[in-house]
Amino acid sequence: MNNNINIAIIGLGQIGAYLYNELRNKKKKIEKKTGKKIKIVAISAKNKDKKRKFPINKNIFYNNPLQIFKNKKIDVLFECIGLSNGISKKIVETAIKKKIHVITPNKALIAKHGDYLAKLAEQNSVNLEFEASVAGGIPIIKTIKESLATNKINKVYGILNGTTNYILSEMENSNENFDRVLKKAQKLGYAEPGNPKLDLNGFDAFAKVRILSALSFNTKISKYKCIMEGIENIKLEDIKIANQLGLRVKLLGISQIINDKLFETVHPCLVSKNTYIGNVNGVMNAVITEGKPVGESILQGEGAGPGPTSSSLLSDLLSILQGNIKYPFGISSTKRKSVKTFNNDNYTNSLYLRFDVKDKQGVLSLITNRLAKYKISVKRIIQTPDKKNKKATIVIITHKTKEKNARNCLSIFKNNTNILKFPTLIRLYN
């Protein structure tokens, strides 16, 4: 590698613009650590004249990012657009084919096209780095790929989305409902102002789970349908009841090998307030790996925002400037196995079930009979009457039961006039 490194940044939103500024400020530090002189020679974004926090050099601005490849010699390209298809994919693909190293925080792109792009990078002997795609500033990808490389990892899980963790923490702290807290999160820049759906419904965390699985288990990225639930249906009421039970609601992403099969999921969990994961609050992310012989490892840090994300993007840059060509997923594409997937039906948990019912005789026994029919045994029942409205809330904590049982059991409550709404189900994590 030459001592003078030409850099292109595509996408100058929150992340791209911050990165641009960091690269300019840290030239000397990077030279000191790597011996390489970096120079930003091309930038591109949708809108050249948009007001940005950091002034950009318009002389190196390209309206069409693909034009850059024709005009400039680029050594390292940062893709900071986001989204899994369209121009992001095109740019990364083109860069790799032109033997340009690529760094991206784009989890959607890697979760969808990571296998293909990693193979392409390998064929072209360049690096494709994506530390910033999972858990922002937390070096979880390097840790799994390098520090835990000789361990047998069985499970990796955690809080992978700062937006939802902030909302859940803030609902508990402020006693305000989901909609109000979501607005607050949007105001603070923790949730997308336009469409926060991909954070809230678990999609964002799920892309990260897929990347973590591939790295932890040396497998291809899985495509199978799993249980993906977001926090849209978590009510303040559930958070309050959980609180009384010494529990807290957390949106967990979980990936594990069960009987040699891969099980990946994202859903809200009830966790004990006495556990580590129950105390990761606000916009913090945390990732926990269970490996042999290393034991349990925990990494916690800020999971989003331009600062932490830039920290990871620059660590990828340094790794490229210092090192040899590395496999994007730690081992060669030819050695990454496909893996069989665990049947969701057999996923087993204790459940928290909340029923809004008419305050009538026989309703509780209707519910418990139905549960008994599906062999779901009850650990605890909390019934709270609302005399004024002739309603009652019944909360049931069950012993462990399979997903399939729970689904079949609950299905009947859709059409029962004494059950006012389809019951809320939150799985207990243990």
Next chain:
Amino acid sequence: MNNNINIAIIGLGQIGAYLYNELRNKKKKIEKKTGKKIKIVAISAKNKDKKRKFPINKNIFYNNPLQIFKNKKIDVLFECIGLSNGISKKIVETAIKKKIHVITPNKALIAKHGDYLAKLAEQNSVNLEFEASVAGGIPIIKTIKESLATNKINKVYGILNGTTNYILSEMENSNENFDRVLKKAQKLGYAEPGNPKLDLNGFDAFAKVRILSALSFNTKISKYKCIMEGIENIKLEDIKIANQLGLRVKLLGISQIINDKLFETVHPCLVSKNTYIGNVNGVMNAVITEGKPVGESILQGEGAGPGPTSSSLLSDLLSILQGNIKYPFGISSTKRKSVKTFNNDNYTNSLYLRFDVKDKQGVLSLITNRLAKYKISVKRIIQTPDKKNKKATIVIITHKTKEKNARNCLSIFKNNTNILKFPTLIRLYN
């Protein structure tokens, strides 16, 4: 680097023997990840015939480790003897001069001779890696050196010694005194059976602090006298009182830059039970870094034991097999600055002071007057009489005060007949 890698292991105690076994079991995995075939060609230890958990190949055993350099071509050497001087240093020095990469978990060696050995490694274009020297299986060194490389780190601190953390946790849990719990720790293999002093008095944690400072602040390893206190004087009584106050005793290692000066210390701290660090219990280690722009990062995991230590030793091996030559401390020795040190006298904390006194009139006012004279203002006083023995315990929590003040203020109590013992001082962490 050749595709066939010859390995030597010097020292076959708990760590060395486990590593030996791991290397033999994970040959294929290592080849898959690096393309290199490893072979253990020489081992050495004090006693060839000692009973070990894993059988060793006696055909490659050397009584004199220095003989290995004459008989065998070695590519990578593991130094697993420990201690900072004598044969450990000699072996590492000789290996580096012979252009052999060295990997070691030896914190005492690195804390004492790290600057010299790093320079030597640089001159000879080999790697000197020591991930396992700090916090066992936690990849804190790689994280600081690579993942946080472009951040400005201001502080790094944590629980760096599993033995003492186990003892403190277990005293709280079991209500047993220091001596009993120490014996339990020795039985469980958490504390050295012969001489646990280096764990208990803070020396072990302090070596780790020095290594972390050098990496975090890009400085030479400091040599200055700092505040180093262990847990030998923590009484069950202190733990119980702390508990009532919502606090917990933790032995923290702390390194930070205050006004461009380096401050390093190891001492017991009272931390709130509601904090993260207050909930790292048992043999767990945790390291927290505060950097810009990444924010606060936490790494937690098993801090000792052959499994976690081997995980880090092997990650260093993979790094050597995959990568270029790297600076042991992240930047060239020529660029690592010396740093001025912060004056201990100005270290400022709230204090917990416990006095065992005669239950006589005027004793409390004697103490408070003395504190007032040194401008140490009292936040809280808890006096517990022990009528039967005509004694009393006075616990005082002070507002923040400088170390010098505290020292001078307390000095008088050495010779006061109403004060039965020199008061116990534990600093509050905040």
